[in-house]
Amino acid sequence: MSQAQNVTLAAKPKGFSLDTWAVLLAFTLAALVRAGVFKHIPW
Amino acid sequence: MASSVAVPRVRPANPALQFLKLVPGVVLLAGVGYAGKLLEANVGRYAKAHHWTFPNIEYVLWAILLGLLISNTVGVPEMFRAGVATYEFWLKAGIVLLGARFLLGDVLKLGGTSLALVAIEIVGAIAFMTFLGRVFKLKPKLTSLLAVGSAVCGVSAIIATQGAIDADEEDSSFAIAAILALGALSLFTFPVIGHSLHLTDHAYGVWSGLAVDNTAEAAAAGALYSDAAGKLAVLTKTTRNALIGFVVLAYAFYWASRGQAQAVGNKAKFLWQKFPKFVLGFLLISTLATFAFFSKEQVGALANLSRWAFLLTFAGVGLRTNFHALSKQGLKPFLVGAIGEVAIAGFTLGLVLAAQRIFGW
Numbered sequence: 001m002s003q004a005q006n007v008t009l010a011a012k013p014k015g016f017s018l019d020t021w022a023v024l025l026a027f028t029l030a031a032l033v034r035a036g037v038f039k040h041i042p043w
Numbered sequence: 044m045a046s047s048v049a050v051p052r053v054r055p056a057n058p059a060l061q062f063l064k065l066v067p068g069v070v071l072l073a074g075v076g077y078a079g080k081l082l083e084a085n086v087g088r089y090a091k092a093h094h095w096t097f098p099n100i101e102y103v104l105w106a107i108l109l110g111l112l113i114s115n116t117v118g119v120p121e122m123f124r125a126g127v128a129t130y131e132f133w134l135k136a137g138i139v140l141l142g143a144r145f146l147l148g149d150v151l152k153l154g155g156t157s158l159a160l161v162a163i164e165i166v167g168a169i170a171f172m173t174f175l176g177r178v179f180k181l182k183p184k185l186t187s188l189l190a191v192g193s194a195v196c197g198v199s200a201i202i203a204t205q206g207a208i209d210a211d212e213e214d215s216s217f218a219i220a221a222i223l224a225l226g227a228l229s230l231f232t233f234p235v236i237g238h239s240l241h242l243t244d245h246a247y248g249v250w251s252g253l254a255v256d257n258t259a260e261a262a263a264a265g266a267l268y269s270d271a272a273g274k275l276a277v278l279t280k281t282t283r284n285a286l287i288g289f290v291v292l293a294y295a296f297y298w299a300s301r302g303q304a305q306a307v308g309n310k311a312k313f314l315w316q317k318f319p320k321f322v323l324g325f326l327l328i329s330t331l332a333t334f335a336f337f338s339k340e341q342v343g344a345l346a347n348l349s350r351w352a353f354l355l356t357f358a359g360v361g362l363r364t365n366f367h368a369l370s371k372q373g374l375k376p377f378l379v380g381a382i383g384e385v386a387i388a389g390f391t392l393g394l395v396l397a398a399q400r401i402f403g404w
Contacts, residue, residue, distance in 0.1 A: 022135035023324035029140065030328060033344045034337060041347035 068119075068126015069355070072133070075113070075362065076354035079106030103266045103357050107230060110361020119362055130359020134259050135321040137352030138277055142328030143337060143345035145278065150329050153275070156402065157249060157282040160394050164253050165283075165290065167390055168194035172383045179379050184210040184303075187294055188218035189376065193383050196284045197222045197257030203287060203317050207295040208304045217373055221380030224369045226260035229388075230360075233264045236392075237272075245404035246395050248272035252279025253391040256384075259360050262353060273353075281322055288317035 016024070032038050083102040090097035113119065119127055142150075169190045176186025188210055192201040198219050205215040233255065237247040247268045255261035258280050265276025292313055298304035307313050332342055398404065 017320065018132055019135055019320040022132050023139055023320055026136045026139035026324055026328070029348055030143070030331075030345060033341050033348070038344055040340070041344040041351075043347040043350055
């Protein structure tokens with residue numbers, strides 16, 4: 001396999017933005033707290 | 044011959060591999076942040092046991108200082124950098140979760156007051172930075188980037204504007220370096236000024252949200268003062284962030300009218316693309332909390348999740364700030380940024396003191 005064939009490119013960002021992923025993570029955590037999966041989060 | 048031409052075959056980066064690359068840096072963020080928490084708990088206790096006089100330093104400052112120490116001595120090794128760069132992701136997730144601690148009525152009331160102050164701040168900051176750019180004979184597009192960065196929201200606004208007005212990469216990195224360097228300085232100066240003027244948590248939080256440009260530094264500057272000030276700094280800064288699309292659109296029109304940027308086609312689409320989506324997430328969680336979707340214990344759990352997310356952010360603020368790298372970006376943009384930031388900090392402090400008197404904060 002030539003060197004050219006080994007090139008790995010970072011895929012051009014497609015789909016969700018960083019903002020949207022952050023919102024999705026926060027909503028997932030909020031849903032898990034609401035569902036009682038996480039009952040107590042220590043600080 | 045066409046058949047002999049070697050066409051590079053590219054395979055897309057494996058998402059699982061990309062994800063794994065983030066792990067070391069995220070672990071470093073968590074480690075530095077948690078070390079900050081341990082230092083807060085133990086240093087004061089140790090000093091007291093040994094009868095030393097030592098100021099009570101909060102975990103926020105410890106996490107930032109530890110990050111700065113690593114970044115400016117041994118440096119952040121390559122394998123950690125991708126994960127450390129996720130600090131903005133944790134910041135945005137933390138802001139959305141923070142929505143649980145605000146009732147919608149408070150958001151509308153505080154956000155309404157903040158919106159009026161933010162509008163005055165944006166107009167004043169853009170006018171003053173444009174004036175300074177002309178006095179110091181900076182390139183016009185660099186002046187535009189500095190004006191947007193100091194008026195709206197730091198790095199995100201500069202990157203959004205760079206694309207919209209076809210500015211040079213170099214101008215963008217000058218403006219970002221100036222904004223980040225001044226943001227780092229604000230972490231150490233703002234709490235001192237706030238305490239010396241005996242500002243209330245409310246007044247100080249709004250001031251930090253109005254005057255500190257990058258969201259991570261604004262949240263940190265607020266949290267360094269108090270938990271309540273941190274909440275208000277985030278709310279005020281989020282209000283500023285919400286206006287990013289309108290300011291970038293205005294600059295895009297301005298430069299397009301001079302034939303130096305592409306014309307904006309669909310304005311609504313442009314505004315939606317530039318609008319920070321985490322603001323909507325924050326409002327939705329706040330609405331759910333207002334209508335008692337979460338119990339009191341659950342709101343407490345969400346608030347603690349938000350604190351953990353911010354802890355990673357504060358560690359990232361220190362870890363990604365390298366003073367040597369920032370100092371290499373050129374003196375003139377930094378000087379213009381510094382003069383502008385000092386003036387904007389003074390101007391917004393005046394606004395906040397006037398609002399404090401009017402609204403009785």
